[in-house]
Each structure stands twice: as structure tokens, then as C-alpha cells.
Amino acid sequence: MIRPEDIQRKATSLYRPFQWAWLDDQPFFPRVIPCDKTLDSNLAVASESVQQLRNGSKERIGFGYTVEWEDRNSRTHGRNRFPRQILFETQDDFLGLIGKEREFAQFARSVSELRKRYPQLAPWVRAHPAEVVDSAAELDGLLQVLDFLLAHPWPQLFARELPLPLDTKFVERNRGILRSWLDLVLPPHAIRADEEHFDRRFGLRYVEPLISVRFLDEAVRQRANLPWSECAIPLHSLASHPIAAESVLIVENKINLLTLPPIAGAIALGGLGNSVSDLRYVTWLSQLAVWYWGDIDVDGFEILSRLRTVFPNVRSLFMDQKSLFALRPTVRGVGNGRLGRLGMNLLPEEAAAFQVCSASNLRIEQERIPQDFVVSHIQAAFVAR
DSSP, rough: OHHHHHHHHHHTTTTHHHHHHHTTOOOSSSSOOOOOOOOOSHHHHHHHHHHHHHHHHHHSSSOOEEEEEEEEEEETTTTEEEEEEEEEOOOHHHHHHHHHHHHHHHHHHHHHHHHHGGGGGOOOOOOOOHHHHHGGGGHHHHHHHHHHHHHSSOOOOOOGGSSSSSSSTHHHHHHHHHHHHHHHHHHHHGGOOOOOOOOTTTTOOOOOOOOEEEEHHHHHHHEEEEETTTTEEEEEHTTOOOOOOOOEEESSSSSHHHOOOTTTTTTEEEEEEGGGGGGGGGGGGGGEEEEOOOOOOOHHHHHHHHHHHHHHOOEEEEOOOOOOHHHHTTEEEOOOOOOOOOOTTTTHHHHHHHHHHHTEEEEOOGGGGHHHHHHHHHHHHHHHH
């Protein structure tokens, strides 16, 4: 026969369906618990089971499940009282047994406030009841952020500059849920839909990444009217100041950036790593011949593939099967063990090298390639372009 702890376990599993029913204004109580109510053939065991069931019930503790009893004759147990049905009569009985009274009160308050202020969030609430509970303590602040950004779209302020009575890390701490809500609440013109970065998506200022720039041609530097052959420029500053060059070489390793040979009409960019797709904001690069040189490994080819979504005509250096086989005997490292997925944006010779790296857990870091090999191949590639 079912035990009190089994009833509690079944009740706990009903909590989410209860929340959904409550959200839909559907009756949920009285709620019968399907269970085995058969008494053990051993009279002592049966008596103990019945006593445990009664001791854990609302009859004894004032809340929880109710046992409906019936008198009937049994060949094994004689005429006796048997449990006919076990149920929760009320919401309070149910929540009291599973210890969710306070949590559900928070949930109900949050739902009521969200429905009143932002009814368009109702589908999200139904799909994420646990997150509604988790965010209950921050609800007032979250709604203040929504109110402000709805009234002042694309504010171009740092999150901590928003004129709201919130701690300076409130938005940063709640980016996940704010992203979900803002996507549903803000009008389309207030969201940059192609941007995953929270601040850029909703028009907030942020600490921009610095792009390392090196002029590989003195004439290009002079035309740019900059006093440095090497510098680091914030992403959007670089985007708003086109450089009159013919080609750009994007490299991962900063030492490689600083040791590149002179190239007529060229500049080099570095220090991007996995953020290489941020270069989509530097739209003037699309007017140049774009080259990429990364590590010959799974990660390097995946970065190359992502860069091609921004600059479809980007060409790679050393990231092909011929270079791989030329360098493998003398320059070899171990990859991170991750099997990558073949990118859609790799050329056949790059895809072949990618497959070798993935299958062999191979990594050839760009800084390990001999400098004379680098210089001769880069000069040949740019002369032949």
C-alpha cells in the first residue's frame, strides 16, 4: 500500500501541472492521487501501513492529503475500514504538504504583476514558471528596467547610468531574463535582432573591445594621418574611421601581428579571437581584400567559418591541407580534444585540413610556425593576389 512519503513524492510531481492549471484558471482541486491502496496480507504489516497513512494525513496534522475510508468485509482482514480514496481537497492542503506555500505566493504575486503591466509576457510566464519564481525578489527592479527602455529605446547609456534606483550591477546580474522580456516587450525598431551581445542588442553603451591595428605599409599610415605604426582602437571608433588600404590581414596571435613582414597597401588587425564576427561593424573592410590567419586547429577553422559569414570572400593563410602537411612533421601540438562540426563556409582545401585536425586532435599554433616560412609564404601570397 502507498506510504506517506510516496504521496508526497507524487504531489511534488504535480506542482508544475498545478501551476499551469492555475495560470489557465482551470480547477485542480479536489485532486485524487492514483495509487495502490491494497492492504498487505500480513495483518501486522497491514495495520502498520494503515496507521502510517492516517498519521501523515490531514486528519492528524491539519493539512495535506485526505483519506476517505470505507467499511467493508475482507476474507483476509475481516470487517474493517479500508482506504477508498486519497486526495487533496484544497490548494492550501496541497502546498502545505510539499512545502511550497511561500514559493507559490511569490509566483502568484509575480504573475499578477506581470499580467497587469505586460500582458505580452503571458506566454513566457507559462513556459518558464521556475524562472518567474527565481526572479520574484528582483521583480520590481526588472519592471523598472522594462518601463525605462520602453519609454527611452536605444538610450546609449551604460547600464549603471540608467536613472533608476537600482544597484549598479542589477542589469548585468539579470541580463538573461531581461533579454527574454525585452525581446517580447520592445518594438522591433528598439532591438538589433542580429546581435546577441546584450548591450549592443538594446542600445546600451559598454566597454568596447580594442582592435589591435598595425600598418604594414608606411604610405598607408601616412594617408591615415596617424603617428603610430601600431595601436589599439575601440571597435566602433575603428568602424567610423575608414583606412585607405588595399588589403587587411586578420591574425589571432598578437606577436604574429607585430612580426608580420611589410606588405604594400596593407594593414593587419589582431586581438579578436572568438569575437572576430564583431568586425561586421567595420563595414569599410568589405571594400578591401580580406585575409585571415589563425591556428591550424578545430577552433581556428570555426573562427574562419564565422568570419566568412561577415566577409564571404575572405581568403586564408596557411589554413589548408598543403600547409598542414608541410608543417606537421616539425610543428605539432595537441588540440583541446573537441570534435568540431565542419563549417559551411570552408573551401575544399580548408575543409580537408579541418577534418585532419578534428580526427587527429591536431593543433598547429601560428606562433610556432618558423618565421622564414611565414615571411616567404605571406609575401608570395600577397604578390600573387
